[in-house]
Amino acid sequence: xxxxxxxxxxxxxxxxxxxxxxxxxxxxxxxxxxxxxxxxxxxxxxxxxxxxxxxxxxxxxxxxxxxxxxxxxxxxxxxxxxxxxxxxxxxxxxxxxxxxxxxxxxxxxxxxxxxx
Amino acid sequence: xxxxxxxxxxxxxxxxxxxxxxxxxxxxxxxxxxxxxxxxxxxxxxxxxxxxxxxxxxxxxxxxxxxxxxxxxxxxxxxxxxxxxxxxxxxxxxxxxxxxxxxxxxxxxxxxxxxx
Numbered sequence: 001x002x003x004x005x006x007x008x009x010x011x012x013x014x015x016x017x018x019x020x021x022x023x024x025x026x027x028x029x030x031x032x033x034x035x036x037x038x039x040x041x042x043x044x045x046x047x048x049x050x051x052x053x054x055x056x057x058x059x060x061x062x063x064x065x066x067x068x069x070x071x072x073x074x075x076x077x078x079x080x081x082x083x084x085x086x087x088x089x090x091x092x093x094x095x096x097x098x099x100x101x102x103x104x105x106x107x108x109x110x111x112x113x114x115x116x
Numbered sequence: 117x118x119x120x121x122x123x124x125x126x127x128x129x130x131x132x133x134x135x136x137x138x139x140x141x142x143x144x145x146x147x148x149x150x151x152x153x154x155x156x157x158x159x160x161x162x163x164x165x166x167x168x169x170x171x172x173x174x175x176x177x178x179x180x181x182x183x184x185x186x187x188x189x190x191x192x193x194x195x196x197x198x199x200x201x202x203x204x205x206x207x208x209x210x211x212x213x214x215x216x217x218x219x220x221x222x223x224x225x226x227x228x229x230x231x232x
Contacts, residue, residue, distance in 0.1 A: 004158075032219065043120070043207060043223040044159070090158050094219055102219050103149060103172070104209075106158030 002027045002095045006107035013081050014115045021076040021110050023091030032094035033074040039087045086114045120224035128230045136194045137227045141210030148191050153205040198231045
C-alpha cells in the first residue's frame with residue numbers, strides 16, 4: 001500500500017537558521033508530491049508541488065523541495081526560517097484508487113517550532 | 117474567488133445526536149473531497165465527488181456517515197448517531213481537473229467536531 005513517512009514529529013530551529021523537513025514515500029510509480037502547511041486551527045495551505053520535470057521545485061514563502069527518485073524522498077527546505085514559519089507541515093502524495101480516481105495520502109506531519 | 121468555505125467552524129454535540137457539515141468549494145471546481153484529521157495526525161481521505169457523483173468512499177466511512185453533493189456545487193457531510201470517536205477536524209477540499217492538468221486540492225479551514 002502507498003504510504004508517506006515523515007520521520008521527524010517535532011523540530012525546533014532558531015530564527016534565521018536553515019531548515020530541512022524529511023519526507024519519504026512508498027509508491028510503485030512516480031507520484032504527484034505535495035507539501036502543505038497548517039497553522040493552528042486552520043486548514044491546509046499548499047506550499048509547493050511536484051508533478052514532473054525539474055526535480056527542484058520552488059514554492060511560496062521561500063520554500064523549496066527536491067524530488068530524489070533513487071531515495072523516494074521529497075524533502076522540504078528553507079535557507080532562513082522566520083518566526084511566522086512555526087506550524088505543522090505535511091507531505092502528501094496523490095494515490096490512484098481502484099476506480100482510477102485520486103486522493104491525497106498524507107504523512108503524519110512535522111511540527112516546526114521556531115526559537116527567537 | 118473566496119476559496120473553500122466550511123460551516124460551521126466548530127460543532128459541539130452530545131453522543132447519539134446527528135450533525136451535518138457544509139462545504140462550498142471554489143466555484144467551477146469539479147472535484148470535492150472530504151478528509152478527517154485527528155489530533156497529531158495527517159488528514160485521512162473519506163470520500164470524493166466528481167461533480168454530483170460520489171465516486172469513492174473510504175473504509176473509514178461507516179454506515180453512519182453520508183455525503184451528498186446535489187447539483188455538483190456545495191456538499192454536505194452528515195454523521196448520524198455520533199460517537200466520541202467521531203471527534204475530529206473534518207476538512208473539505210476542491211480541485212479542478214482537466215485533461216493534462218494535475219490535481220491540486222485546495223482546502224477549507226475545516227469543521228472541528230467535539231462529541232461529548
